[in-house]
Amino acid sequence: MVGPFVERAVAPSIWDAGHRRTTIGLLTLVTLVAFEAMAVGTAMPSAVAELDGVAWYAWPFSAFLITSVVGMVVGGEVGDRRSPRPGVLAGVLVFATGLLIAGVAQHMAVLVLGRAVQGLGAGVVIVLLYVIAGQAYSSELRPRLFGAFAAGWVLPALIGPLAAGLVTTHLGWRGVFLCLLPLVAAGLALLLGAGRDEPVEREPAAEARRSNAPWALLAGAGIAALQYAAQRLDAAAVLLALGGVLALAAGLRRLLPRGTVRARPGIPAVIASRGLLAGAFFGMDALLPFILTEQHGWSATTAGLPLTAGAVGWVVAAQLQGRRADVPRQRVLRAGFLLLALGLVATATSAVPALGGWPAYLTWFIAGVGMGLGMPSVGVLLLDQSPEAERGANSAAFQISDVTASALCVGLSGVLVAGAADGGGALLPAVLAAVAVLTVPALLGARVAGRTVPPGQEASAAATTLAAT
Missing domain, CATH: 1.20.1250.20 (MFS general substrate transporter like domains)
Known part of the structure; x- marks a missing residue:
């Protein structure tokens, strides 16, 4: 017989003691990556004006897009071949390096480089956060976790442009990049301190498998070419679009499951x-x-x-x-x-x-x-x-x-x-x-x-x- 004072089992939650730090760390990194993506559009006009780079205006966005696709592939390969948490650490450090490069840029070429580095790190991080979610949360908790992820992605869309506008007005456009650095460090500390990865059986063939990063670079370049073609709407756009379609098709053939x-x-x-x-x-x-x-x-x-x-x-x-x-x-x-x-x-x-x-x-x-x-x-x-x-x-x-x-x-x-x-x-x-x-x-x-x-x-x-x- 069960006594009246026997403590009832507590249903697992993404906020219970075993998951709280991981949840906060995941959401912090998701929100910061999303906020940076939303805020950069607000800061870019000021950056272009100061660096006299109107002709470069689209490149910071395209550079981020191309390298983020590469980062996604690299992150997936790291997650399958090694432990995801060290990969997250590397990805966050790369992302933070990109923030720093962009924040101190004195020329548009350097700003574009910073955005490219950010994209590479962001792509690695976003994929590995999914891998960690698969390891750390049971199937019954994942709907709640992805509900929280949705808030982490969407809320920056609500406050990102306004916050970036205020930072740009009072601190300058560089503050949009540099002010995120301590917050990124805090989210990373929470995630890495939350626990260890569970060991996963790896097939020996997976270690020897060639990287798909070059195909990701090709696909990213194809996407960028198609975007430029849509903006030009002239005779050259047809050739640009055709090249983009061919590059994208070739890349995706290797990157997506059959x-x-x-x-x-x-x-x-x-x-x-x-x-x-x-x-x-x-x-x-x-x-x-x-x-x-x-x-x-x-x-x-x-x-x-x-x-x-x-x-x-x-x-x-x-x-x-x-x-x-x-x-x-x-x-x-x-x-x-x-x-x-x-x-x-x-x-x-x-x-x-x-x-x-x-x-x-x-x-x-x-x-x-x-x-x-x-x-x-x-x-x-x-x-x-x-x-x-x-x-x-x-x-x-x-x-x-x-x-x-x-x-x-x-x-x-x-x-x-x-x-x-x-x-x-x-x-x-x-x-x-x-x-x-x-x-x-x-x-x-x-x-x-x-x-x-x-x-x-x-x-x-x-x-x-x-x-x-």
Whole structure:
């Protein structure tokens, strides 16, 4: 008989004594990397003006993007071949070195170098944080952890531009880079002091496997070329775009699991889903402020507020899905895709002249809710299905899918509306075309969601979910 004074078992939590330091360390690093990515756009005009580098304006962004893809691949290889925590230490030190180089730059070339170093470190860190999450947290805790990750990524979007603007105004643009250094050190100390990695069996062949970093560099250069082509919109852009497509295709063929493009059941479908989510959402997220300023004359500050509504919806939904670990992740993912598609279609009303753009607050909140359900779910599905010795490579492919799809969809949506804006044509038809194009991956994702768990694993996944409750 159980006595009345027997202490009840406490349910595990990402904030319990065994996980608290790791959780805080992970979230600190995620938030700082995200904040730097959001803040640099605010500081860059001041940096360009001081360093007389208008002709270099796009290079700090492209340099970060290219090297971050390389860093993701390197991080995945480190995670699979060695212990992830020393790799995080190296990645954070590289990221901090990039912050320091950018913060003391006296020429735009040095600033570009600093951004490239930051991108390399950030790519390594983000992938290895997923590997650590797979080791340190059980399957039942991962929905809550990825809900917290979502807040770590999205909250900087709410406060990053404002905070960076204040720092730039009072301390100068260099402060945006240099003020992060002590915070990065604090997050790293918490993470490294939280515990040790569990030993993982490594296949001898994995140690001898050649690095895919050169293919990552090729893919990153392809993405950058496509972005430049979208900005130029002239005869040279055609050749630039063709070269970018060839480079990207060659790189991705080596970097993504076989069957990703066809969304083969299992990990390939999970990685494809991440790209479909990111491409559909960020393609319109980048376009929405332009629509509101161009069509309705909103100020730059006001036009950014609907994006805040989307961020709020994302954070709220991410926290809610974390409380329902009993619901199969593929169902939550499908709901996220459908809500994202609904939000995208409804956001077309933001370009209707008679409505003044005001529906964007509600419609982009709905799209944000879809992302808050979908993004944590694909993260959980990835770790649940990845063998320990392959978590690094799969996490790298996961992030590369996100970056690639986002860049392509942002560029494509920009091209669709640029002609109407430059030529004085009606913006509404161009926006409708962009919405139609971006809704396709969201609807396709709703279909792919059912393939993220292979048929033979559905029963075991359901049993695991039941045991967790």
